[in-house]
Amino acid sequence: MGTAGSTSLPGTTRDVFTGCAAAERLFDEVAADPDAERVVAVSGPGGFGKTAALAVLSGLFETTGSGGRAVVLVDDAHELPDCEWDRLVRLADDDGTRLVVAHRPWSGIDAARALPWTQPPVRLEPLDRAAVARRIAALLDAEPADELVDRVWAQTGGMPALVVPVAEAALAGRPVAGHAADRAVHEFERAPAAVRDVLLVAALGCPIEVDALAPVLRMESSQVEAATAGTWSTGLLTASGAVVGLVGEAILRQVPETRLRDLRTRVALVLLDRGESAVATAPLLVDAGTRGSRAAGVLEAAADELLLSDPRGAGEYYTAAVTAGAAPARLGARRAEAAALSGDLDTALRLAEEVLERPDGQARALAATVAATALAHKGMLAQSASLYQWAEPSVSAVLPLIGVGRLAEATRLVAGADPRPTISGTIRSLTAQGVLDSVIGSPVAALSHLLRADALVEPNGHGGLLPDTPAALAALVAMHLGEPEVATTVLDRAITGRGCADLVRHRLLRAWVALAAGDFAGAADGLKAATGGHRVADPRDELFAAAIEVGIARRLGENADLENAWPRARDAVMRHPVDLYVLQPVGEIAVAAARLDKDRWVEPHMSEAEALLERLGSPPLWAAPLHWYAVQAAIAAESPAKALHHATIVDGMVLAGTPAGAFAEATRCWLRVLGGDVEVRAVRHAALALREAGLVWDAARLAGQAAIRTPDRRSMSALLTCARSLREHDTDPPAEQSAQARTGPGGPALSDREVEVAELVVAGLTHKQIGERLFISAKTVEHHIARIRRRLGAGNRADLVAQLRIRLAQREN
Known part of the structure; x- marks a missing residue:
């Protein structure tokens, strides 16, 4: 085999066995010591590197020289007839022979026991996660990301032949196919029929145990035992027995x-007989x-188990149960509950409704609760209240x-309730x-109760069938x-940590908070x-969405946008209701x-709202904000009497702990301002009270309205500064920064009139x-603003306002 030479192992060859400690130790x-007498077995399932290990050893012996003594490397020895094993025994008896025998871990190689092994067998086993990481690192010549390692380890089970091709596919962003998938199919197809059957049912979730496999495969226990041994030798199973x-x-x-x-059904029934849960076996029955x-x-039991944690999945299993033969009438109410959740x-x-309309319908109480919940979420509270009872x-x-x-009925219900x-x-x-x-x-106590209710909903995201979520009600209060x-x-907690059932509701309320x-x-x-x-399909959510749209347009002063948004709001x-x-x-x-000037469309609803509040005793928490809106509507309509x-x-209705006092003070101040009575200290105090009540834009607008109505130049400047300072935090920082970058100190200057x-x-x-404040027409004001927008390169009114704030601040400094 050549003369002796360097004993170093080529790195590119050894990389194949990165993470395989037994093979590396043999190398x-x-x-x-290449001349040492050596009779050793290399044992491993298919795809674990037996052939590659022999290639490495061959290279080593060629590099170091054979010293005139035999070097015999045997692959796939498990396929040799007994006569060939006898030849190997004779070779091993010669002094100085170096014999390496690679085979799969079949349990029945009796002839192998006659060989005079010089050391324990080298077992090639699945790579653990750390070994997978080292092998990918060798491929990348860098530390791999944990996510990549986890993905490759999960897909390959540490099977050495698959690690590198799967990692390469993942890095290239392509599906795992080609060589890797072909390698798996090749190993499967070359196995005996009984072994293929075991692998197949194992892939469906059947345990690799004789008492589970025998009834599924309809084989004798002895046959199953032999097939199971062959299954382990394929290398297609993880250490836990999963494919x-x-x-x-x-x-x-x-x-x-x-x-x-057919096999899925058999596996599912065996798993049930062994005590597996309905949730674990239901997917097999559905497939x-x-x-x-x-x-x-089983499907019904799985649905019951999932109802609160995964109502969508529960609904699918209820439907599958009906398809499998369950009575639709018996499951109707629970299917409705899953849909609602x-x-x-x-x-x-x-x-x-199908359950409620059947005279002999079962579970009508649950169906009524489901219908009541759905109607409440759609804003039909009167009908919902009846169905809940x-x-x-x-x-x-x-x-x-x-x-x-209907306050009296509600009070009686709470007083007589015996909570479960x-x-x-x-x-x-x-x-x-x-x-x-x-x-x-x-x-305050109301908010505390609602927050505590919401905290109980948090662990699984569902609190059962409720007319509204505690999170939404707590936010409103x-x-x-x-x-x-x-x-x-x-x-924010509800949006990020809950299911999707009420996501639209919570996001709309979050947008409403931002608007205010x-x-x-x-x-x-x-x-x-x-x-x-x-x-939005649901009337309640659509009402909030439409109100947010007109609210944005109104506050930005975009009359065209407000006109465009009005039809949606009206509808x-x-x-x-x-x-x-x-x-x-x-x-x-x-x-x-x-x-x-479209008051007629909303006046009946405002009157109905006032009547509703009167029936409830005009609670300040709910009534004061509505009357504040009514004040704003009257001001917009130029109706001081209203x-x-x-x-x-x-x-x-001033009540401690509510913004009613701020509304009362601001309303009185606003009416004085409309009458021309502007007192800077009073305006500033009222505006700050509105800000504390969460109405930042309204606070700034009050200061701005006062500024245009005072004849005193110093008062006007003070009030304008107050208005700007109140509205500073509503500017989008990126927009402001980009505006500053575009207009900076060296940007186009504004004329005195434009300022x-x-x-x-x-x-x-x-x-x-x-126009009223500057004694010019509204049309002229529009021309000034258009010219300013063009000169500053502002894309819309919000961008314009952001840039103007910076300009005015620079001017003051």
């Missing part, structure tokens, strides 16, 4: 669908299309009852008490209390995230209507109001 021993992920996928693609369905009472019962309200209503009194009816002004000692029962009780307290008790930070926190705070970019982004830029307010929980969006739409009427009402217009634009005044 080191041979390289260190390697990539291999399982490739195997299943080779089998006709009819046979797969197999299994029918019959047992399959239907997953947010599919239309399906929930349809299924519940279909079978027996329920505290879930408290929210819809109070929502439509369950999490869902506690959530319903806390929610009911919180809503009731918001009307007749302490608003927090907003009415003037605590937008609390509303933001609870909504003057964060118009955040409000617009939240609206788009919730609706995708389209109208939304017409479709949704007035209830306690939508008073703010109704009020916002009323202000927009007054601005556009504004005074609502101001008088707000004056009489005057700019100050009033930043203060939030309309074209008409700016």
